[in-house]
Amino acid sequence: MPSSNRPDRGARNKLREFFLSNVGKILDSGTLRDIAGTSEWGRRVRELRNEEGLNIVTHNDRSDLKPGQYMLVDLTTIPSFERGISKETRAIVLDRDGFTCQVCGVGAGEIHPYDGRKTRLHIGHIVDKSMGGSDDSGNLRAVCSVCNEGASNLTLNRPDTIKLKAQVRRAPNRDQIEILKWLIDKFPFETNDIVKSMKGESS
Numbered sequence: 420m421p422s423s424n425r426p427d428r429g430a431r432n433k434l435r436e437f438f439l440s441n442v443g444k445i446l447d448s449g450t451l452r453d454i455a456g457t458s459e460w461g462r463r464v465r466e467l468r469n470e471e472g473l474n475i476v477t478h479n480d481r482s483d484l485k486p487g488q489y490m491l492v493d494l495t496t497i498p499s500f501e502r503g504i505s506k507e508t509r510a511i512v513l514d515r516d517g518f519t520c521q522v523c524g525v526g527a528g529e530i531h532p533y534d535g536r537k538t539r540l541h542i543g544h545i546v547d548k549s550m551g552g553s554d555d556s557g558n559l560r561a562v563c564s565v566c567n568e569g570a571s572n573l574t575l576n577r578p579d580t581i582k583l584k585a586q587v588r589r590a591p592n593r594d595q596i597e598i599l600k601w602l603i604d605k606f607p608f609e610t611n612d613i614v615k616s617m618k619g620e621s622s
């Protein structure tokens with residue numbers, strides 16, 4: 420088969436159509452290769468994901484998929500502003516933010532109280548790119564789909580410290596201990612320092 424751009428563009432169209440008519444189904448690499456009719460099918464799938472923002476996942480994204488399996492999860496697309504951000508930066512931001520939406524506090528994979536769906540985190544800009552904000556990790560934060568789409572104001576506002584403490588105080592001791600454990604796990608070094616300084620003060 421002569422190699423030119425034409426048949427490959429066709430392959431991408433065929434793959435897009437196939438994914439769109441099989442939303443939520445596990446598709447294996449053999450099927451995708453047959454549909455695309457080219458050995459370049461993998462590159463075309465990456466383009467659908469990275470350039471067009473289709474929500475296609477692999478075993479790297481989900482533990483229930485095996486290598487060579489692909490799935491178009493739903494028809495939401497990853498916003499174009501996110502595409503320029505490198506994998507490394509994404510990973511740094513998500514890790515720093517504890518895989519938690521920085522607007523409403525819901526964790527990745529948790530059922531979102533607003534729409535009852537599993538939470539998917541995006542990387543959002545703190546200062547919007549249109550306002551001159553950079554793609555630097557300092558200007559990025561983890562945001563869930565709900566908050567990303569601007570629905571966050573309808574759910575939870577980020578509480579201030581006083582309100583947050585009041586909420587925790589009202590919770591049963593058992594829940595307070597859970598929060599303590601979670602915080603110790605999240606901030607091991609800070610915990611050490613705080614405990615040390617508390618001991619220092621009391622002795």
Ligand SMILES: [Zn+2]
Pocket residue numbers: 520521522523524525562563564565566567571
């Ligand atoms: Zn959120």
